[in-house]
Amino acid sequence: MGKAANLSFSLCIPLAVGLSIGMIIFADPYLSVYIPISQIKNFRADIPYLFSLSIFGSLVLIFAFIMLVNKIARQDSAKTFIVLFIIGMQTVALSPIPKIQGSDVVLLVYSSVFLISCMIKQKTFKITLFDILNLGFVSALFLSTINGEIVPSVINLISALMVVALSFLLVNFCTTADALRFLVKWLIIITTLSAIIGILQEVIFYFTGILLIGFIEQKNLRHMFEPTSFGTLVRIPALTDTYVFLAYFLTNGIVMALNILLYTPVTFKRKFLLYAALAIMFVALTLTFSRYSLLALFTMLPWIILARWPAYSTHLIATFVFLSIVIYLTGYHKDIFDIILQEITWGEFRMRLQLNRDGIFGFIHQHPFIGAGLVKSPEYTSNFYGWGAHNAFIRVAGDAGLLGLFLYCLLCIYSFIKAFAINLRVKDATDKGIARGLFFCLCTFFMLLQFDSVYIVIFFWFILGTIKAADLIYTKQEMAVVSQD
Secondary structure, three states, rough: OHHHHHHOOOOOOHHHHHHHHHHHHHHHHHOOOOOHHHHOOHHHHHHHHHHHHHHHHHHHHHHHHHHHHHHHOOOOOOHHHHHHHHHHHHHOOOOOOOOOOOHHHHHHHHHHHHHHHHHHHHHOOOOOHHHHHHHHHHHHHHHHOOOHHHHHHHHHHHHHHHHHHHHHHHHHHHHHHHHHHHHHHHHHHHHHHHHHHHHHHHHHHHOOOOOOOOOOOOHHHOOOOOOOOOOOOEEEOOOOOOOOHHHHHHHHHHHHHHHHHOOOOHHHHHHHHHHHHHHHHHHHHHOOOHHHHHHHHHHHHHHHHHOOOHHHHHHHHHHHHHHHHHHHOOHHHHHHHHHHHHEEEEOOOHHEEEEHHHHHHHHHHHOOOOOOOOOOOHHHHHOOOOOOOHHHHHHHHHHHHHHHHHHHHHHHHHHHHHHHHHHHHHHHHHHHHHHHHHHHHHHHHHHHHHHHHHOOOOHHHHHHHHHHHHHHHHHHHHHHHHHHO
């Protein structure tokens, strides 16, 4: 049945192309308009049939896409999707139009490819509880448009729909242990390449003063510089539109690579490459000057080591107690206390606390149940620059109310339980490294969300979708082992 459908689909393509060309030739005298192209910059010729040619060009692109779908539908497109999406996710500053990103294009194309290939091959696709929770969260965001401006809210809702499509595609494309390992490998490779690009940006800026970055909004550009004892340095963004997102990629890339290195038995060559990747990503993370990403990383490191060697827990505790005693006896605890007090009283953290306080009181007293609408929660604060709360959970509550906050927390709790469960389930050393890496990446992201003003982060849903895919893969493997026994 599937072969017959493929054959019929293939025969329809030349027929449809021929009919379309014939219709264009027939209707050309009626559609054509004379437009003097010489009036347009960089053109010196007159094309009398510009309108009909544009229609023909559009049809050619449509049929080229259909032929691409027909080709991909016969092959395994999972690995291509994984590589293209990770590249698109880390190259979001290549266009002057902020709303158009490579990852969105990949999601749109492969969503169409997947659905059409399912019809051609007559195969089913997976809809899990995770997808239902995602749709519930998007519904809560859509409901919040009642209190917000409908048109801007619906436009911002596109980001939420994109993360739902991402989660759905990851679960349906990443269906084997081989595909999951491929995903983790290329995540580390592409993140390392982004780190190298970021380091080169810093070197060029330091020696030449040239800021070699992509298209970054002016409001973000003023935060891209850091005064140091070496002079003013750029907070490297690589090919992203802000150093914050690059720091996210690097922090989670380091956590994943470290767990792979600790658990997976690899050759000397691969171990050397992993060490090199870790060093490069850490240097790049330092050059982002993202304090909260560094804090999250160093908070996770003892737990990663403790999970790998639980017998050394007493050694870690003894080391911590010893350092605390040394700091106290040398009097440095007073300096540390003064720095923390100064930051809370006068520094950036004080401002963040005030923004968070305004955000909490604002949504409780104004729109507690369904929120103020997407990207409307900054209106609760009285900040001069119009900043909102710097906490993802407070921003969810402000935009989508208690209903949205409940569903967002439910997504996080569900993913945390699944990530913890797969760590108890896996036995293979390679799979154990991936499972540990996913779990600690999720924990790292939970820490980062406490300081971020954006709650729909596509990389966060990338981790959530990968955890759900891993859960299905390892559950299927466990069921296969049980059935064999």
